[in-house]
Amino acid sequence: MAEIKLTVNGAQRVVDSDADTPLLWALRDDLGLVGTKFGCGAGLCGACTVHVEGQAVRSCQFPVSDAAGKAVTTIEGLAPSADQPHAVQAAWVAQQVPQCGYCQPGMIMAVAALLKETPHPTEQAIREGITNICRCGTYPRVVAAVQQAAKALAG
Amino acid sequence: MSEQRDVIALSTINRRAFLRGGGIGAGALVIAASLPGMLLPTDALADGPPPGAAPPPPQLGFGAMIAIARDGVVSFICPSSEMGQGTQETLARYVGEELDCDYARLKVLLPWADPLFVNPMMRRQMTANSATTVGYFTALRKAAAASRMLLVQVAAQRLGVAEGELTTANGVVRHAASGRSIGYGDLAEAAAKLPVPAQVPLRPASAWTIIGGSTPRKDLAAKVRGSAEFGIDVVRPGMLIGALALGPHPRAKVQATNLDKVRTMPGVTAIVPVEAGYAVLSPRFWQAKKAAEALELKVLSSPTAGLDDKGIDAAMERAFASVPPMEFPDFDFATMRPKEKRADRAAITAALAGAAKRVEATYDVPYVAHATMEPLTCSAHFADGQLTVRGPLQSPEAVRTELSQVLNIPFDKVRVEVTYLGGGFGRKWGVDFPVPAAQAAIATPGRWVKLIWTREQDIAMDQFRPAYRVRQTAGIGADGRLQVMHSRIAGQSINTYHHRKSPPGIADPTAAGMLIYGCYGIPQSLIEYHETKDLSVPVGFWRSVSASQNTFFAEAFLDEVARAAGKDPLAYRRAMLAGEPRILRVLDKAADMIGWSKPKPRGTGHGIAITYNEGHVCAEAVRVRVVKGKLTIEKIVAAFDCGPMIDPKGVESQISGGIVFGLQAAIWGEIPFAEGRPNVANFGEFRMPLLADIPPIEVALMPSGERPGNAGEAGTPPIAAALVNAIADAGGPRIRRLPIARMLEI
Numbered sequence: 001m002a003e004i005k006l007t008v009n010g011a012q013r014v015v016d017s018d019a020d021t022p023l024l025w026a027l028r029d030d031l032g033l034v035g036t037k038f039g040c041g042a043g044l045c046g047a048c049t050v051h052v053e054g055q056a057v058r059s060c061q062f063p064v065s066d067a068a069g070k071a072v073t074t075i076e077g078l079a080p081s082a083d084q085p086h087a088v089q090a091a092w093v094a095q096q097v098p099q100c101g102y103c104q105p106g107m108i109m110a111v112a113a114l115l116k117e118t119p120h121p122t123e124q125a126i127r128e129g130i131t132n133i134c135r136c137g138t139y140p141r142v143v144a145a146v147q148q149a150a151k152a153l154a155g
Numbered sequence: 156m157s158e159q160r161d162v163i164a165l166s167t168i169n170r171r172a173f174l175r176g177g178g179i180g181a182g183a184l185v186i187a188a189s190l191p192g193m194l195l196p197t198d199a200l201a202d203g204p205p206p207g208a209a210p211p212p213p214q215l216g217f218g219a220m221i222a223i224a225r226d227g228v229v230s231f232i233c234p235s236s237e238m239g240q241g242t243q244e245t246l247a248r249y250v251g252e253e254l255d256c257d258y259a260r261l262k263v264l265l266p267w268a269d270p271l272f273v274n275p276m277m278r279r280q281m282t283a284n285s286a287t288t289v290g291y292f293t294a295l296r297k298a299a300a301a302s303r304m305l306l307v308q309v310a311a312q313r314l315g316v317a318e319g320e321l322t323t324a325n326g327v328v329r330h331a332a333s334g335r336s337i338g339y340g341d342l343a344e345a346a347a348k349l350p351v352p353a354q355v356p357l358r359p360a361s362a363w364t365i366i367g368g369s370t371p372r373k374d375l376a377a378k379v380r381g382s383a384e385f386g387i388d389v390v391r392p393g394m395l396i397g398a399l400a401l402g403p404h405p406r407a408k409v410q411a412t413n414l415d416k417v418r419t420m421p422g423v424t425a426i427v428p429v430e431a432g433y434a435v436l437s438p439r440f441w442q443a444k445k446a447a448e449a450l451e452l453k454v455l456s457s458p459t460a461g462l463d464d465k466g467i468d469a470a471m472e473r474a475f476a477s478v479p480p481m482e483f484p485d486f487d488f489a490t491m492r493p494k495e496k497r498a499d500r501a502a503i504t505a506a507l508a509g510a511a512k513r514v515e516a517t518y519d520v521p522y523v524a525h526a527t528m529e530p531l532t533c534s535a536h537f538a539d540g541q542l543t544v545r546g547p548l549q550s551p552e553a554v555r556t557e558l559s560q561v562l563n564i565p566f567d568k569v570r571v572e573v574t575y576l577g578g579g580f581g582r583k584w585g586v587d588f589p590v591p592a593a594q595a596a597i598a599t600p601g602r603w604v605k606l607i608w609t610r611e612q613d614i615a616m617d618q619f620r621p622a623y624r625v626r627q628t629a630g631i632g633a634d635g636r637l638q639v640m641h642s643r644i645a646g647q648s649i650n651t652y653h654h655r656k657s658p659p660g661i662a663d664p665t666a667a668g669m670l671i672y673g674c675y676g677i678p679q680s681l682i683e684y685h686e687t688k689d690l691s692v693p694v695g696f697w698r699s700v701s702a703s704q705n706t707f708f709a710e711a712f713l714d715e716v717a718r719a720a721g722k723d724p725l726a727y728r729r730a731m732l733a734g735e736p737r738i739l740r741v742l743d744k745a746a747d748m749i750g751w752s753k754p755k756p757r758g759t760g761h762g763i764a765i766t767y768n769e770g771h772v773c774a775e776a777v778r779v780r781v782v783k784g785k786l787t788i789e790k791i792v793a794a795f796d797c798g799p800m801i802d803p804k805g806v807e808s809q810i811s812g813g814i815v816f817g818l819q820a821a822i823w824g825e826i827p828f829a830e831g832r833p834n835v836a837n838f839g840e841f842r843m844p845l846l847a848d849i850p851p852i853e854v855a856l857m858p859s860g861e862r863p864g865n866a867g868e869a870g871t872p873p874i875a876a877a878l879v880n881a882i883a884d885a886g887g888p889r890i891r892r893l894p895i896a897r898m899l900e901i
């Protein structure tokens with residue numbers, strides 16, 4: 001066990017964990033941030049997607065020790081407050097994307113990172129750039145929701 | 156639903172409990188809606204709201220599930236489990252439609268196992284068979300309407316006017332003539348003391364404003380913020396988190412050989428023997444998981460020891476050859492036995508022998524997993540003889556019974572609470588996974604325990620949709636018409652695996668139901684089921700149950716029959732559906748959407764298939780290209796009728812999502828077996844479609860005047876048949892064995 005300092009959603013946090021603990025479990029079990037989900041533990045589904053220094057990472061494959069000194073954003077910290085949703089979250093509600101909702105925090109984090117990098121993605125870029133698994137099959141609404149969010153972010 | 160069942164009885168009951176934890180002052184009465192067909196114990200709400208749910212504010216209760224707070228906010232405890240199908244929104248709309256509250260502020264709370272929440276149609280508290288929308292349709296609207304009538308009565312007294320002069324909207328009773336109004340919050344306490352009206356009229360569909368509207372589902376805001384509490388998200392102070400070390404089968408017996416060593420690993424608090432293995436408990440999942448992986452297990456016995464795909468194949472053949480078949484008669488599901496029609500075997504044999512043309516084929520589907528996005532998980536707490544379980548459960552009532560029986564705890568000492576479900580699809584209908592959580596909690600009294608299955612364990616410990624093999628024979632008359640059909644199915648019985656009885660004298664409907672479609676009016680038909688009694692793979696209900704495989708068998712084979720008769724498969728179906736206008740309308744729409752009659756280039760094919768039950772009709776059509784053994788799906792369309800649609804946007808997502816679910820099974824879904832266990836690990840082997848794999852999917856909703864039906868399962872069944880039919884139409888192979896990726900490159 002080692003003390004690891006990192007910034008999570010803007011706040012300094014200390015995690016006392018095995019160094020090989022995936023960031024996912026440090027967030028969930030040490031910091032109580034359970035919005036980030038466990039889907040496969042193998043980097044295959046994206047349910048665990050968070051941002052590290054603004055980049056989307058699959059936190060089940062990212063040792064918490066590698067996040068030392070870095071800024072981590074989770075779904076809980078994506079929007080400034082509950083009544084001010086991030087553009088992706090707002091588009092997700094407007095297009096009624098979620099079904100069970102379990103994959104959605106990860107998908108939303110992946111989309112938010114994609115739009116930061118590529119503010120005006122083509123449909124193909126969306127289809128190839130978002131590789132999260134959704135077992136409920138919400139895919140048909142995802143492209144429209146990403147496009148709506150892109151528009152909103154562009155102002 | 157018969158008129159008799161529609162009658163709602165409203166009665167006062169002991170309110171102690173709804174109030175306990177709700178903080179309602181003494182002296183207020185709670186009026187409970189006694190939903191039709193439901194038992195109402197005097198202390199029915201004795202359990203009170205679950206501690207994890209947002210506690211209702213000080214309030215007065217109307218009905219078991221509806222409560223009005225003094226500030227006018229209405230809380231509704233949604234009795235069925237929300238697993239993505241939108242049940243919270245659907246049922247909240249029933250309440251909102253008749254209560255005239257401020258719908259935007261209506262709060263939906265999660266349920267717990269309680270006789271008050273029983274589905275009036277199923278007579279159990281469970282979320283399955285798409286029975287929620289129809290089951291609560293009348294009862295919940297009546298409970299809400301009765302509540303509104305009482306509020307109006309009180310307002311009339313206070314304002315000194317006739318009830319007829321009052322209107323209700325947005326949680327306020329208004330007297331237009333004088334401009335005066337009173338909010339529901341101010342009326343509720345007095346209203347709760349009035350006797351419940353004997354007659355509770357309901358608004359006609361033509362007057363609905365919330366039902367059928369398009370406001371976003373109430374559960375979405377929490378889901379996009381990451382604050383919806385799924386089973387895996389249950390967190391309690393001091394909680395232990397458990398990882399599992401499991402044998403090859405849920406009913407395997409195993410023994411750990413290095414317990415002492417693993418016990419000393421970092422973070423390990425306890426190791427508890429549970430069903431089929433051990434739970435390793437620690438404050439952190441990661442440490443628990445590392446320790447669980449270090450446990451060495453000796454398998455003492457396993458029901459599937461040595462099983463592999465060859466063994467499954469052989470078991471199918473043995474069943475056909477030596478297990479006497481059970482007949483699945485043609486019957487009307489609404490009345491069951493009375494209308495049952497048995498086949499005339501002699502006539503069938505004669506008709507097949509005398510047919511101008513015979514078509515025969517063997518079809519296969521493999522075992523497939525549910526692979527809900529949220530792996531299996533459940534939390535539990537045990538102290539002073541009281542067991543509390545909280546988790547993603549489709550069947551809280553059955554879990555309560557199971558825990559009480561298996562763990563020998565009095566029924567009233569078992570409390571079962573429901574979280575959001577990260578997908579259900581039938582898997583979380585199972586009562587298996589709460590048991591080890593409870594066992595672990597009993598071993599560590601006073602501390603909450605949460606068990607989490609890894610993805611690999613979730614798949615390996617699934618209750619799979621069974622593998623089936625079907626042999627079908629059709630006889631075509633000289634006029635090209637389908638005269639006779641004989642279909643034999645072999646595979647495991649879900650009822651047998653779960654030690655449940657099938658309806659006496661007939662085959663297990665979960666295997667054999669609708670293997671031949673009654674809607675086509677085939678003059679002679681016979682369905683027979685040869686149970687593979689020597690297979691013990693864990694099996695269970697998988698989205699749409701028997702329709703998932705039997706629609707593939709029935710609708711793909713019918714295509715072959717049509718082609719053998721020299722007929723267009725759509726025209727062939729249409730000719731047989733002359734007496735089924737509801738199905739015909741939907742079929743024609745799907746055909747039209749895919750452009751069935753338009754010319755198409757070489758290598759392009761169209762396929763169509765239908766599914767239906769008493770609550771819905773769904774037709775799906777597909778356009779594909781097959782070039783040099785490579786398949787491209789260009790477009791999928793669906794036309795769907797489930798009567799009046801409570802939440803059309805939600806219905807659409809159920810159909811398109813159901814198609815994606817069915818597509819996975821059709822193209823990639825397969826659980827092979829080797830060395831006595833499922834030979835897949837994770838999503839690498841049990842492959843899921845990604846966004847880039849999904850062709851354009853168009854859904855046409857075709858509401859009708861029928862009673863509300865169901866949508867959660869309808870999208871899944873037809874897609875496999877439509878797809879293989881399209882592949883054949885495109886000049887590709889006739890695929891009779893799923894998954895398609897075994898035959899074609901995608």
Ligand code: FES
Nearest residue numbers: 039040041046060
């Ligand atoms: S849980 Fe991390 S990618 Fe699936």
Ligand code: FES
Nearest residue numbers: 100101134135136
């Ligand atoms: S919404 Fe259920 S898995 Fe995506």
